[in-house]
Amino acid sequence: MYRYDEFDAAFVSERVEQFSDQVRRRISGELTEDQFRPLRLMNGLYLQLHAYMLRVAVPYGTLSSRQMRMLGHIARKYDRGYGHFTTRQNIQYNWPKLRDIPEILADLASVEMHAIQTSGNCIRNVTTDQFAGAAADEIIDPRPVAEIIRQWSSLHPEFTFLPRKFKIAITGAPNDRAAVKFHDIGLMAQTNGSGEVGWAVYVGGGLGRTPMIGKLINGFVPHEHLLAYLESILRVYNRYGRRDNKYKARIKILVHEEGLETIKAQVEEEFSHARGGVLTLPEAELDRINAYFTQPAYKDHGVVSIDVEREKILDPAYGRFLENNTFPHARSGYTSITISLKPIGGAPGDATAEQMEAVAELAERYSFDEVRVSHEQNLVLPHVALSDLRAVYDGLVEAGLADANSGEITDMITCPGLDFCALANARSIPIAQDISRRFGAPDRQKEIGKLKIKISGCINACGHHHVGHIGILGVEKKGTELYQITLGGDGTEEASVGKILGPGFVAEEVPNAIERLVDAYIAQRTTEDETFISAYRRLGDAPFKEALYGNG
Template identity: 80%
Template structure:
């Protein structure tokens, strides 16, 4: 895991001191809210419906137990005893007092964390696969390169005031668990015939009011040229991206209106000027950063498999947890464990201070002091011995963290919605809670299988509803909260944007509407092994639309 060097420590300390002075001037009235707004946004501080919200960066989703314990302490001392993990692999605190923000930032700096560039028209937190460096299907651990990109993008003078916010995601696997095709830039590890590893580059993806799937701009960029190539993309965007209309300011609009071929030509022209210059990444620097992400000292163990079928008979809840919440590891005898933050009736992504401390303890004891935040709003212990699974599970059960539902219908992605967000049109958390209760039966979830529901409280799509197998979008019409339902979205390498099937429903009608879609799927699938998304692609919109609306 990366540790701050002298530059990191100095610039975080200086920024904390600078913002502390700005907060003091706001509290005394020397700065009004209009003057303070751009300053606070540069430091991850939003003004929401009821209070300030502080968003803290978790670079590439990786944390230590010490860092998670600090987040738990901040939740307890400065908030209301919980934090909210987001789809950007960050954490948000919804109730801090403005006067406490300097103390919170100082506490964060003490454990090498900050809130810089979690807001504003800059390059945001770079996200990766939550199983990076551990998963068995990985070409390369993307986190060393993600760390280099973090250093390159932090306080970059040319890209601090882009036309709009800018998001980068990357994966080292052929199986995309980072939704790279729905980011401004997406990076996927690629190999050449002789085994050289580099990066496939996608550009112009995004959700929001104009969802678009990114387009491949280059099939292969070597490690040493990646910074220069990305800088070339950012320069083209900074030069031609629209600044007159924030709804058309993202790079996806530039790519769409200009065309990927023209954008590629502009980027290649820029790249020709900078390639081979100061942005060339020396192999020794890549090697230096990579050492921070060296594999843990795994033990050679005899027990390398889990008899899930046996455990499902002996202890059904434990067996279900094993079946759903484990991911295959590159090291025999180990697995990665998903800790679901989606208990029945709970707010998706929320964790209490006590739960955070429990997960920190488990990471320290059973996962080489390392944990991850997933973009699906769960936590992950990346390196757990199979022989330690009973102990880990027992601790999770004690603290209501042992829901065995990863990837199932109750593993819902959900934005804060109108309960917190000033931009929202509708509530999303209460609907997620009701759906969680409706489909809580383990037997029912097992019958349904893999199915991703994603809920957004407004068109900004923080809940990624466009790419849910079933997506739900809250809208407001004549003072009434309505919910549009989309079907067929997919955030993986088989990227797809869901289709709106018809008019919206009032909130009381949504759970039954979702159940009709599920029942239709079960009745039409060719076998119990055909997932919802595969059945939808085979059947098309018509039967699902009829299930929702009848013959109307």
């Protein structure tokens, strides 16, 4: 994984010193909150409902065990003993004291981490596939490109104050596990007829008040010209993006109102000047960055497969973990393990300091010192030998992290909601907890199969409810928290936005409503292998709407 060079270290150190002085001035009263606000946002510090919240960047979701231990240390020393992993592959601390922020940032800098560009109208933390560099279906490891984008975008003089925040996601596989079509710019690796690797570029995707699927603006941008093409898009957005209305300031609105072809013509004009210039990626620089992401020193441990069915008989819990929480690896004899942060009845995405330290220990011993954060708010050990699987599982059991529900109905994406967020209209976490308890029985989850529920506490859609197979949106109506239900969303390469079925439900009615939808699906699926999203696409709204609201 990438290691700071001299510029990185100096840059982060200077920023810590600058912000430490700004915090001192805020505490002393030299700065008002209004004056302090833009300064703290540039350093990932939010003021939420009850306290400050610090969002720490985890570039493209990759961590070393040393960094993970530091995250646990910060949770224990400066917060309430836990952190919350987010859909942008970051971690948030919900209860830090303002006076401690400089010390937290200094601790982060000591392990090559920071909170820069995790908020504000800038290019945010670039996200990618949690299995990048390990997945069997991968065309190219996207993390070197993600690192190059990080370096290019960090405090880019033209893009520090964009019309609105800007999000980029990248995947090196044809199976999209990074929701690239729901980002301002999404990149998917491609090969042309000559076998050269390039990038399909999608623009104008996003969720929030106006969910839109990104549009293909260029089907193949050569590897060496990608930065020039990205800069061309950003220049057009920075020039024409609206600054008079924050609800219409995202690039998706610009693409929608002006039309893809108009925007594409502008981008191509910019690209004609930028292509072949200073933004062309030199081979030497590509080699330098790629060297940080070389494959681990894999060994032949003599185990190339595991009889999962046999393990399910011998130890059902372990067998279920193997079935749900392992992912095919490009290297024979290895697998990737998803560590669920969705315990039955727990708060999705949360991990205690002790659990972070346990994951760090397992990563150091069994995964070449590497951990990933997924956009689905879980953790991943990307390179685990099959011969070590049982030892890793036992370690996860000891840490309370062995829930075998990856991809199942209890593996929900959930925003912090009204328990923390000042923008929220309704609580999200208690809804997720109630659904989790209702469907927590292993046999029930297995019967249902792969099903993605995503929950947001407001229209800003931080819980990605628009792309849940079942989406739940909390709204406020006459002082009551209501929950709208959408069906048919999908964040994969088959991207779709869910449709609202009808009136919302009060909180205590939501688990029953979800159960009626699930029962309708099970009753009408053609085989046990037909997934919920496939059944919905075949059947349409009618049977599910009837299950929710009856014939009337």
